Amino acid sequence: MREPAALALLLALACAAARAEGPGLGRSAAPSEIARFDISVGPDGVGLPPGSGTAREGRMVYEARCVACHGEKGEGKPNDRLVGGVGALAGQKPATKTVGSYWPYATTVFDYVRRAMPFDAPKSLRDEDVYAVTAYLLHLNGVIGEDATVDAATLPKIEMPNRNGFAPFAPGD
Amino acid sequence: MKRRRRTPTPDLEQAAGAGLMHRRAFIAGAAIAGAVAAEPARAEGLAVEPWMTAPGSPFTGYGQPSRFEAGVARVFANPPNAPGSGAARTPLHRLQGMVTPNGLHFERSHSGVPDIDPDKHRLLIHGLVARPLVFSLETLSRYPMESQIAFIECGGNSAQLYQTEALDADAQRLHGLVSCAEWTGVRLSTLLDEAGVDPTALWVLAEGGDAAGMSRSVPIAKAMGDALVALYQNGERIRPSNGYPMRLLLPGYEGNMQVKWLRRLKLVETPAMTRDETAKYTLLRPDGSALQFVFAMEVKSVITQPSPELSLKEPGLYEISGLAWSGAGRIVKVEVSADGGRSWAEAHLQQPILSKALTRFRLGWRWDGGPAVLQSRATDEEGNVQPTREALLARRGARALYHFNGIASWGVAASGRVTHVYA
Numbered sequence: 001m002r003e004p005a006a007l008a009l010l011l012a013l014a015c016a017a018a019r020a021e022g023p024g025l026g027r028s029a030a031p032s033e034i035a036r037f038d039i040s041v042g043p044d045g046v047g048l049p050p051g052s053g054t055a056r057e058g059r060m061v062y063e064a065r066c067v068a069c070h071g072e073k074g075e076g077k078p079n080d081r082l083v084g085g086v087g088a089l090a091g092q093k094p095a096t097k098t099v100g101s102y103w104p105y106a107t108t109v110f111d112y113v114r115r116a117m118p119f120d121a122p123k124s125l126r127d128e129d130v131y132a133v134t135a136y137l138l139h140l141n142g143v144i145g146e147d148a149t150v151d152a153a154t155l156p157k158i159e160m161p162n163r164n165g166f167a168p169f170a171p172g173d
Numbered sequence: 174m175k176r177r178r179r180t181p182t183p184d185l186e187q188a189a190g191a192g193l194m195h196r197r198a199f200i201a202g203a204a205i206a207g208a209v210a211a212e213p214a215r216a217e218g219l220a221v222e223p224w225m226t227a228p229g230s231p232f233t234g235y236g237q238p239s240r241f242e243a244g245v246a247r248v249f250a251n252p253p254n255a256p257g258s259g260a261a262r263t264p265l266h267r268l269q270g271m272v273t274p275n276g277l278h279f280e281r282s283h284s285g286v287p288d289i290d291p292d293k294h295r296l297l298i299h300g301l302v303a304r305p306l307v308f309s310l311e312t313l314s315r316y317p318m319e320s321q322i323a324f325i326e327c328g329g330n331s332a333q334l335y336q337t338e339a340l341d342a343d344a345q346r347l348h349g350l351v352s353c354a355e356w357t358g359v360r361l362s363t364l365l366d367e368a369g370v371d372p373t374a375l376w377v378l379a380e381g382g383d384a385a386g387m388s389r390s391v392p393i394a395k396a397m398g399d400a401l402v403a404l405y406q407n408g409e410r411i412r413p414s415n416g417y418p419m420r421l422l423l424p425g426y427e428g429n430m431q432v433k434w435l436r437r438l439k440l441v442e443t444p445a446m447t448r449d450e451t452a453k454y455t456l457l458r459p460d461g462s463a464l465q466f467v468f469a470m471e472v473k474s475v476i477t478q479p480s481p482e483l484s485l486k487e488p489g490l491y492e493i494s495g496l497a498w499s500g501a502g503r504i505v506k507v508e509v510s511a512d513g514g515r516s517w518a519e520a521h522l523q524q525p526i527l528s529k530a531l532t533r534f535r536l537g538w539r540w541d542g543g544p545a546v547l548q549s550r551a552t553d554e555e556g557n558v559q560p561t562r563e564a565l566l567a568r569r570g571a572r573a574l575y576h577f578n579g580i581a582s583w584g585v586a587a588s589g590r591v592t593h594v595y596a
Contacts, residue, residue, distance in 0.1 A: 022367040025315055026298070026306030033307070034299050037437055040378055040388060043446045069254050078253040090461030095572060097452065102463075105446045112448035115386035116284060119255050122384045166455060169467040173456075173569075 041111035045156035048110065052151035053132025055139030061129045062136050065118045074098070074140050079119075083140045086161050100141025104166055106150075106158040109134045131155075188518030191511035191545050193493075194537035195518070247277060248345060257285025258385075260327065261414070262349030265496065266480045271523070271531040272322070273352035275407050280414040281327045281350065283449075284385035287434055291418040294382065296402070300440035303369030310418050313402065316359040321401060321424055322530045324498045326351035326470045328427035328454045328575040334562060335571050339582075339595045343481035347593060348581070351498065353531035356422045358403035361396050365440075370397070374440035378447075379421050382436035389430045390444035391423060395468070399424050402435065424529040425500030426468045427576070429454050456573035464573075469500030472559050473578040474507055474534070474551035485589035488542035493520070496531045499553035503527065506552040507534040513546035513582065513596040514561070520549070528554075545585040546596045562595065 041047040070076055074083035076098075085096025095101070099109055114130045116122050125133070135150040143158060144150070150158075167173075188195045238245065245268075249261035261280040263273055273279075280286075291310045299305035327350035333340045340347065365377075370393070377396040381387040391400070401422040403411060411417045416433030423431050429449055444450065444466070456464040474497035479485055493511075497504045503526055508517040520534040534549070551559045560568070562579035584594035 022363050023316055024367055025312040026308045026364065026367060027312075029297055029299060029305035029307045034297065034305055037295075037297050038299065038439065039386060040380065040439060040445055040447075042441065042443065044443070079255060089457060089463075090459065092459060092571065095457055095461075097457070099452075103448075103452050105451065108446055108448055108451055111445070112452075115388070116384070116448075119258070119284065122284065122386070165461065166451070166463050166465040169456075169464045173464050173467075 039111075039115055041107050041114075043105040043107050043156065045107060045152055048107070048152035048155060049127045050152065051127040051131050052149050053128055053130075053135050054149055055132075055135040055144065055146045058129075058132035058134065058136030058139075061125065061133040065121075065125070066133065069119060074137065082137055086141065089162070089165065098141065099137050100143060100161060102162050102165070104160055104163050106134070106138060106143070106155050106160055109137060110155060186539075188536075189510065189512075190516035192539040192541055193509060193511050193516075193518040194539060245277070247279070248349070249280075255284075258283055260329075260350055262345050263352045264345045265349055265351075265475065266344040266477045266483055268477070269494075269533075271353055271496065271525075271533045272407065273354055273531075275354070275409065275412050275415075278352040278354060278406070278412070278415055279325075279327065279350045281329075281428060282383070282414070282433075283387050284383055286413045287383045288413070289382060289417060289434060294418055294434075294436065296419065296435060297437045298364060298368045298440075299437075300378070301371035301374035301442065302365075302440055303371065304367075306364070306368050308364070310404070313359055313419065314404065316363060318357050318359060318404070319401070320355050320357040321399065321422065322353065322355045322525075322527050323422060323424040324351055324353040324470075324529060324531045325422075325428045325431055326473075326498070328429055328467070328470075331473075331577040331579075331581070332574055334577050334579060334581060335566070335573060337571070339593050341481075342593055344475060344477050348475045350428070351496075351531070353498075354406045355408065356401060356403040357405035357408075358401040358419070358422065361400040361402055361421070361438075362398070364402065365397060365438075368440075370440060373442055376441050376444050378437075378439040378441055378445045379430070379432040379435060380437040380439070381416075381432045382434040387429075387432055387449065388445065388447045389432060389449055390441070390447065391421075391426075391430060392468070393440070395423055395426065396438075423468075425470060425502075427454060427470055430468065454575055456569060456575055458573070459570040467576055470498070471576060471578040472499035472501065472504075472551050472553040472557040473497065474504075474549040474559060475581055476509070476547050476549050476583060479547070479585070479591050480583055481591050481593060484591055485540055485585065487589070488540050491538045491540055493536045493538045493547060493549075495534055495549050497522075497534055497549070497551035498529070498531050499551065499555075499557065500529060501553050501555040501557055502529065503554045504532040504534075504551055505554050507532075508550045508552075509534070509536045509538075510548045510550070511538060511545045514548055514580070517550065540585070542587060544587055546594065547583040547585065547591075548580050548596070550580055 085101035247261040330350035476495035
C-alpha cells in the first residue's frame, strides 16, 4: 500500500515541475464537470451509474429501439449480430463474433450501448434502460437468467464465455 | 505495332528478372525512348486552344482540383441503416509523392462526422492526475506546436487479402485505408506533465466527441512519447472527417487508436476494455484465441503505379512506383520483383524518408509485352521485412481480419491489363 503522505508529496512535486515546464493554460476542472463528461466504464465496474435492470424489462427496450437493426432475437439483420456462436471461435471458417461468443466483459456492453446506441439516437436511453437491455442481450446469449438483476455490483462479476480468449500481442505473433 | 529495339546491354541495366532496371540505366534508357517517341506517329498539329484566347476564371476562396480530375476521389460504402459508419478510401494509384491531399485522406468513421463548434469544444484531462485540466481550442492553440509527417493506416486496411480468392479490385479499394499528412499540434506529454501524471497511471483512455463516443486505451509510454494533440493537417485546420477541431496522433499506431474529435483523456491503471479494443480491433487466430492490443502497424508496401485501372498501353519503359511504411520507424529498403518474387531489385527511395511516414519508392522497368507479376517488399530500420502473404497466413491464420501486411501482387497480362492476383 502506498503512503498517503508520500503520494501527496509526489503529486506536489509533479505539479511544481509541471508549472515550471509548460505554459499552464489549462484551467482546473471541477469534480462536477468531470462527472458530467466522464462516461467511461471499466471492467472493474468503475463508472457504472446507479440503477438496475432485468432481461424481462430489457426486452421491451430492445423491441422498441434495437430490433430494426439487430433482428428479432439479435440475429443481426441488417446490422451486427449480437447472439450466438458461443464456443465456436476456433477453426478455419469465418467465426460468429457476438456479445456472447466474443466480448470478454459484460461492462463493455453497458458502456458501448450507453455511448453509441441506438445508432440513430445515441445517449437517448436512460441508465435504467441501458442496464435492462444489457441484461436482455446477456440473457439471449444464455449468460444470465431472465430475472437476474444487472447493476453496478453484479455486472462486473458476470463471467462472459470468452473472458479468457484474449492474449496481449507480442512481437512475432 | 512497330517496336523499335535498342541494342541491349543487359549487364549494365538489368537489376533483376523480367526487365527490372537499375535506376541510372532507366534514366539513360528514357532518353533514348524519348528520341524514338519524337518521330511523329501521326499528325496532331499544335494549335492555339480556346483557353488561350479569353481570360480564365476569377479567384475562388478555396482552391479546387481541375474539373478534369473529378475522378480522383475517395470511394466508400456504408452498411445498411448506418450512414456515416464505414470507410472512405484514398485513391493511392492516382496520387504521387508521399503526402495525401486533405480532401483525399482516408476516413473511417463509426457514427458519422460531427459538426463541432470549435468555440464550444473542450478537451478534459482527468483520472490519475494531480490536477484535472480543461482546454479550449483557443488555449491549446497558444502552446508551442510541432509537426510530424506521419502515416495513418486503418487496422483493417488490405483485409480482403486474408480471403481465399484474390478480389478483383484496385489499389484504392484494396489498400486505400492509409494516408499521410503533416500533422501539427501540441505534444501530449506537455499537457500531461501540466496535469501531473500519477505513477500508477499506466494507460490513457482517449475518447472522441462523435455520436459513437469512440474510445481506446493507449499505453502511457506512447502518450508521453511522440503523441500529439493535432490541430492542423497539411497546414490547415484538420478537416471534420479527420477529427476537427482536434485529434489524437499516435505515429505508427493503428488508425482507430488515433481518436478523432478528441474530447477526453482519462488516466487509468488498466485498459477500459472498450468495444473497439475487444469486440473489434482484435485478431482472431485459428485456435479461437485473439490477439489484443496490436498497436503498431507493421512494415508494408504497395505498388501504386502500375496497378489496376492503370493499364499499360504498349511494351517499353515504365516507372514502377509505390509507397512503403512501417509503424516501427523508417523504411530502409524496398525491393521490387517483376517475376512474382523469383528475383528482386532494390528500388530508389525518394526523399524525404521519415520515421512512421509514407516513403515513395521508384524503379525503372522495361516491359517486354509478356505476362508479369509485380511485387514489392519493404524493410524497416528495425530489420522487419514484409512477409509473403503465405507466411503471414501461416503465422496468423486467415481470420485475423486486421493488420494484413503481406506482399501484394499485381498481374500484368499481355494485353497490358493489370489485376490483383495471388502469386
